[in-house]
Amino acid sequence: MSGLKHRVAVCAICRNERNYIEEWVAYYKSLGFDGVFVYDNVSDDGTSELLASLHAVKEVTRVHWPRKEGIPPQRDAYGHFLQNYAQDYDYVLICDLDEFLVIDDGCVQSLIQEAESEHLNVGAIAFPWLIFGSGGQLTENSGLVIDRFTKCDKGIARTVKTLFSSKNTYNMRTHICDLLDGVYLDNALRPAEWDQRMPIKLKSPVAGKARVHHYYTKSKEEWLKRRAQPKADRAKLELKNIEEYEKYSSFSVENAQAQAKSAQVMAIMQDLRSKVCGLQKGCQNAKVELVAVSGDWLFGLVKNLSSLEPVAIRISGEGGEEAVIYTKKVSDDLHIFTYKNKWRRTFLKDFSLSLVGGVETQYFTEVDYPDAISSLALLVKYMPSAEEHIFSIALLAFNKITSAQVFECCGKVGFPRNKKFKRFFALLAVYEVSADKDALKKELGKEDDDFKKMIFDKRKSPYLSSFFG
Structure with a gap:
């Protein structure tokens, strides 16, 4: 396939990453990734609303992904991606929202083409971490992550993230994949040599042609905020306490390579925001009103909704279940919606409703249900x-x-x-x-x-x- 454009996607799972989504999405688009998939682990900080809007304007694919008892959501999400989406792409990178693949020439297409020109059948490419600390920053600000944090470890870490060939991969773990065929390369595009005691780590990592900038701590404020949040998956093995934070905050090596993408990332972010803003305009004064609620059915109105087209509404239950339905226009600024809850049991008594494109979620309990005569x-x-x-x-x-x-x-x-x-x-x-x-x-x-x-x-x-x- 060398010389041909490949279909390339990036996939992540997240929880409560509202402040970082736009930059992360824009960054991977700047590298030439065609598809961006985010598995949303029941966020409650505005992440879900933003991802739903980006999904509606076809800039990302958001997959609602609640935790299931006894099942690690991260590995489960990757398995779901392999079964449902991977076949549409030639290569897929699995990473987190604090991980940015930095390619020396800035283009994922050329990196893949070079790998395929050197190897007949590429199975996967492993990219080691380059870990960044806080650089002594104590508080969060609105700047880009790739601009704010430029102090990194002096050496390349051995832990990797993987870009896999869809046709050659049958299982994705957190860091590495299992191949049916093809050669597993390192980031220098050589056959990877693994640490046999810990096979998610390279034996002797090098800077190579690309690496993952891992902005694990960010500022102290962000670190502490993150530590207080439930994880999308099991706690990570490294950097777990404040002593570790202090250790990584002392990094002194300057690395501004990712900053080369700043202007392009900002331009893409502006485009994303413009599209979402267009979606939000029709919803900015909209208000959801319940008409009738029973265990089997939900009827409602959306007033002051300026849209000629059906608008998506997210229904979220108290247990993390979610459904998406669409309104029906009945007049210039009034839409109605119905939802059959009978067999799906998305909610039992309490639920929330949010318009896709809106910035707020409305929460309802039994006391908010309209009485019989009102219904x-x-x-x-x-x-x-x-x-x-x-x-x-x-x-x-x-x-x-x-x-x-x-x-x-x-x-x-x-x-x-x-x-x-x-x-x-x-x-x-x-x-x-x-x-x-x-x-x-x-x-x-x-x-x-x-x-x-x-x-x-x-x-x-x-x-x-x-x-x-």
């Missing part, structure tokens, strides 16, 4: 064709509000598709006057079995089920 009124006003759900909420509402209130709301619908619903309310209205329970029961007994099962079900219709004993 009925909103459904009738904004979703009058949802006859089955209007009827099911009306059955529940009889136990909480007066029959007159239910009749008033449901009378506006007419139930053109479900005549039995209209007849049901007419029979109840007669009963309100006659109080003849036997006559009502006799008439309702003429309905089909499924309908009778619904209206006499203790859970779905507590008022009628108790009414008839």
Whole structure:
């Protein structure tokens, strides 16, 4: 394939990296990476919202990735990537958001082409770390990581990260991959020699043609903040305590090689922000309002939403589950949305909603659910064709509000598709006057079995089920 353009992707898993995402994405785009994949381990600092927006404008692929009991999320995410996305790319780099591949000529395509020109079948390339410390910086600021931190270790570390050939790889570990075929190269594009006691480390690492700048500590403030956060995966083996931080803060070797990309990275970041800003404009005044919530269904409105197209909404449950649905436009600034939670059980009681493109997430608990009369009124006003759900909420509402209130709301619908619903309310209205329970029961007994099962079900219709004993 030498001389041909390769499809190259980078893949990472992260949690709470809001301040670093744009730079990291832009940096890898500046190297010539075509695809950027980020597995989001249930972030709660704005990371998820930003990644969802970048996904919506097709600049990254965000994969929601909650922790599963007993399963390491990092290795599991890489396995998922191999099974679902790797086939679309010739080569893939696996790394973290504090790791920046620095290539001497600044281009991943030329590096791969050189490797393929020297080796018939490239399986993977291992890039060792060059570890950077804080340079004595105590506080975080808004500058680029590659500009802020230029003090590094005097030697290349032996630990590596891997760029693998998709066709030749069947398993990805945290640092290295398992190959079906091909030669595993080091960063000098020679067959890699491994430390046999610790085979994620090179035996004798060199600067080579590329290496991973590992900005592990950053400033002291960022280090302490990071230490306080849950990890996306198991704790790392190195640099675990403040004494280690102090050790790495004393690095004195100056290395500004990554800074050569600063102007290009900033330009790409501006482009990313411009695209996200275009998405955000329509959402900046938008407000989500619940219409009706049950264990099975969620109905809602989005007011002041200036978009002619459907807009994505993220629903997140209390256990880390997530679903993405799309709104339906009903007027100039009003959209509606529905979600069937019945079998997916994305949420049990508490959940959050966020518009993709919005910057805020709204959180809801049971106390925020609209009451029965409000749900009925909103459904009738904004979703009058949802006859089955209007009827099911009306059955529940009889136990909480007066029959007159239910009749008033449901009378506006007419139930053109479900005549039995209209007849049901007419029979109840007669009963309100006659109080003849036997006559009502006799008439309702003429309905089909499924309908009778619904209206006499203790859970779905507590008022009628108790009414008839």
